[in-house]
Each structure stands twice: as structure tokens, then as C-alpha cells.
Amino acid sequence: MPPRKGRTALTRAELDSWRAFIETTEELRTAIEGRLQSDSGISAGDYRVLLELSEAPERRMRSSHLADAIGWERSRLSHHLGRMEKRGLIAREAAKGxxxxxxxxxxxxxxxxxxxxxxxxxxxxxxxxxxxLTPEQLAAARDLAETLSGHLAGKRGATAP
Amino acid sequence: MPPRKGRTALTRAELDSWRAFIETTEELRTAIEGRLQSDSGISAGDYRVLLELSEAPERRMRSSHLADAIGWERSRLSHHLGRMEKRGLIAREAAKGxxxxxxxxxxxxxxxxxxxxxxxxxxxxxxxxxxxLTPEQLAAARDLAETLSGHLAGKRGATAP
DNA sequence: CCAATGTGGTTGACATGTCAATTATAGGCG
DNA sequence: CGCCTATAATTGACATGTCAACCACATTGG
Structure with a gap:
């Protein structure tokens, strides 16, 4: 039988592709975050929280629901909300029920x-x-995102259920 | 004449593609970094520095050269080297010339x-x-990385020469 | 009812990253 | 030589992220 996936060492091309991909996406992320910070004085985390709350009914959400929605640990969200509260961007209230x-x-x-x-x-x-990007490249980016996202979701469920 | 690139508002599809791409690459990055940390007790930053030094002649490099090679600000590298030195992963010596x-x-x-x-x-x-990923998707990832990397390099040169 | 257990959220300690200011040395030039 | 500016690196202050420990309230089985 042929060797299973995941069994062989990385080829030079595989390693190069990985490094190019991860380093470039990292560079893109910091570039966009830097623009957001210098243009508007808010961080990517601030933006993510503000966006999610702005789309919620009554512009409010339970902490744990918000954490799930943006894929953050509760501790991270708690720290971040504390900082945002201090700056007046959000307020915290006791939950009703x-x-x-x-x-x-x-x-x-x-x-x-x-x-x-x-x-x-x-x-x-x-x-x-x-x-x-060309339209084809943009479509490829989206396809990659969906494939990788699905793959990671499977790994999460499989290793920490 | 047709509207220039960069002039029109984002379409829903463009925004969705962007969000899927940036959020998934971020998730991938943290997943890989978490594995590195839990498997080997070193961070992605540690790994990057160790790798670069291991490939340098005599396993040593000038700080500023190292910073350029891995694309970090010197301040960031200085802080990081301080932490790595405390753990014994690297040592610092005065430069010769x-x-x-x-x-x-x-x-x-x-x-x-x-x-x-x-x-x-x-x-x-x-x-x-x-x-x-399929082989085609891996090729697309590499193509995207090279395209985006080149684009970002152009922007850097253009806005902060 | 109430003790054991679970859930929601916060906190503290520490690693990482950015920015601005600082220190020390190098190099040019009158 | 002695001043002026540039370069190499570090430092301090603060924002962000992770992990583990903790507190307060909820739920549930006896």
C-alpha cells in the first residue's frame, strides 16, 4: 500500500510553501492591524468586539456568547472588555436571567x-x-480559507472533544 | 473611463472572502504555535530565531542582521533575545569590528x-x-503568498521610503 | 433544605509586541 | 582634535495573549 498522508518527511517545496504562506499572512495581518491602529486608534481586537456587538439585538451580548461568536477564550475576552470599558467603548451590566x-x-x-x-x-x-489579487486568486483565497477552516474544525473536535 | 481600483466600496463577497481568509490564517497560526509550545516548550518567535541562527556561519549573527533576516523591529528582537538569553537558548557577545x-x-x-x-x-x-490541501490548493497557497508578499513590499517602499 | 458539583466570569502572573526615549559608539568635517 | 549627526542596541511604559487559580452563583441529588 502507498504511504499514508502525514507519514513522510516534508519536501523542500512543501516547507517553502508553508513558510511563504504563514509569513506572508502574518505580514498582511500586522499591516492591516497597524493601519487600523494608526487610522482610527483601535486595535483589531477592539474592532472585532465592536463589530459583533453592533450587529447584536439591542447592541448587547452575554460575555460567553460573544466569546463563542468571535472564537476567543473567555479570559482573553474578559481582559479585553476591561480595557475597552476603561476607554468607554463598551459597558458591562449584570445579565438578566x-x-x-x-x-x-x-x-x-x-x-x-x-x-x-x-x-x-x-x-x-x-x-x-x-x-x-486577480478574481481567480481571490476565489482561491476563499477556497483555501474554507478548506483549512473545515480541516481545523475537524482536528479540534477530534483531539479535544 | 472605468473606476480605478481601490475606489469602490467592498462587495459582500469581497468582505466575506477577506474575513474568511484572515480569520482562518489567524486560527491556523495560533494552532501551529500552540502545538510548538506544548510539544517543545518554545514559542514561534523562539523557533524563528533559533532556526536563523542555526543556519548562520559559526551559529552567530549581528543583532541588526538577524532582525532584518526575520523581519522584526530591533526593539522586538532585543526584548526577545533577552528572554531567550535568560533561558540559556542564546548568548550575547560584543561584535568584533x-x-x-x-x-x-x-x-x-x-x-x-x-x-x-x-x-x-x-x-x-x-x-x-x-x-x-490538494496539490493544486498548495500551489495556489504559494502563489497567493508570493503575490501578496510582492504587493506588500511595493506598498512598504511606496509609503515609507 | 443543603452539600457536591458545574458554570460564568474575573483575576494574577507572566510571555509577547509596539512605540518612544535613551545610551553608547562611529564617522565626517571644520 | 572636537563637535555634529547617524547608527546599534537597549530600556521603559504600556497593550495584548495565555494559562491556571479563583470567586460567585446555579443546579441537583439525597
Missing amino acids: DNRGAEAVLTDEGRDALRRSSVPHFHAIRELFLDA | DNRGAEAVLTDEGRDALRRSSVPHFHAIRELFLDA
Whole structure:
């Protein structure tokens, strides 16, 4: 029988492809995050939280629901909400049905910060990402994302159920 | 004339592709870094530094050269080398020709840590990345990396020369 | 009812990253 | 030589991320 996948050492081409891919996506991420920070004074984490809250009913969400929605650990979210609260971007209130719980609420200031950031952020996405790619490449990027995302989801379920 | 690139708002498909791509690559990165940390007790930053030093003549490099090679700011490297030195993975020595300079040297312990980490790390790359992709998708990933990397390099030169 | 266990969330300790300021030396030039 | 500017690297302050420990309330079985 042929060797199974995952059994053989990496070829030079495989290693090169991996390094190019991971280093470039990392570079892209920091470039976009840097633009967001310098254009609008908010971090990528801030943006992610603001966006999710802005789309929630009444602009509020249970902490654990928010953490699930953006794929963060609860501890990370708790620290981040603390920092955002200190800056007035969100507020924290006790949850209605469960006295253990907390809800994060988007403040007017947070909503304004999100609005102000959107146009420059979209501009950066276009300039640094979309403008670089042909339609075929963009489709390939999406295909890659969906394939890898599905693969990772399977691994997560398989190794830590 | 047709509207220039970068002038129009993002379409839904463009935004969805961007989000899928950036969030998935981020997830992949943290997954691989987590494996490296739990398998071998070293961070992605440690690995990057150890690898670069291990391939340098006499396993030593000037700080600024090392920073350029791995694309880090010197301040970041200085902090990181300080932590690695404390753990015995590298040592710092004065540069020969220039009394301002510092050289980072790979210690035996650092070399051993790199060796021990390689097999599990390659295994993780295969399992979480290569195994997910068809040969065509891997080629597409490499093509995307090269296109985006070139594009970003152009932007860097254009906006901060 | 109430003790054991589970769940939601916070906290503290520490690793990592960025930015601006600082220190020390090099090199050019009057 | 002695000043001026540039370069190499470090430092401090602070934002962010992870992990493990913890607190408070909820739930449930006897």
C-alpha cells in the first residue's frame, strides 16, 4: 500500500510553501492591524468586539456568547472588555436571567468609533489585499480559507472533544 | 473611463472572502504555535530565531542582521533575545569590528531545543496544513503568498521610503 | 433544605509586541 | 582634535495573549 498522508518527511517545496504562506499572512495581518491602529486608534481586537456587538439585538451580548461568536477564550475576552470599558467603548451590566453572568453593551462612543473606523479599514483591505489579487486568486483565497477552516474544525473536535 | 481600483466600496463577497481568509490564517497560526509550545516548550518567535541562527556561519549573527533576516523591529528582537538569553537558548557577545554592536550566538542548549522541536513541528505543519490541501490548493497557497508578499513590499517602499 | 458539583466570569502572573526615549559608539568635517 | 549627526542596541511604559487559580452563583441529588 502507498504511504499514508502525514507519514513522510516534508519536501523542500512543501516547507517553502508553508513558510511563504504563514509569513506572508502574518505580514498582511500586522499591516492591516497597524493601519487600523494608526487610522482610527483601535486595535483589531477592539474592532472585532465592536463589530459583533453592533450587529447584536439591542447592541448587547452575554460575555460567553460573544466569546463563542468571535472564537476567543473567555479570559482573553474578559481582559479585553476591561480595557475597552476603561476607554468607554463598551459597558458591562449584570445579565438578566443569571446573576453570574455579564453582558457587554456597545456604548454610543463605541458605535461612533466603529463607524469612524470602517471606511479607512475597508480602504486598507482593498489596498493591501483585494487590489493585489486577480478574481481567480481571490476565489482561491476563499477556497483555501474554507478548506483549512473545515480541516481545523475537524482536528479540534477530534483531539479535544 | 472605468473606476480605478481601490475606489469602490467592498462587495459582500469581497468582505466575506477577506474575513474568511484572515480569520482562518489567524486560527491556523495560533494552532501551529500552540502545538510548538506544548510539544517543545518554545514559542514561534523562539523557533524563528533559533532556526536563523542555526543556519548562520559559526551559529552567530549581528543583532541588526538577524532582525532584518526575520523581519522584526530591533526593539522586538532585543526584548526577545533577552528572554531567550535568560533561558540559556542564546548568548550575547560584543561584535568584533564595532563596539556598538552585539552578536547573538546559538548555545548548545539552543541548538538542542531546535533539534528536539523540528520533528513535532513538521508533523504539525503536515497535519494541520499540508494534509488539508490538494496539490493544486498548495500551489495556489504559494502563489497567493508570493503575490501578496510582492504587493506588500511595493506598498512598504511606496509609503515609507 | 443543603452539600457536591458545574458554570460564568474575573483575576494574577507572566510571555509577547509596539512605540518612544535613551545610551553608547562611529564617522565626517571644520 | 572636537563637535555634529547617524547608527546599534537597549530600556521603559504600556497593550495584548495565555494559562491556571479563583470567586460567585446555579443546579441537583439525597
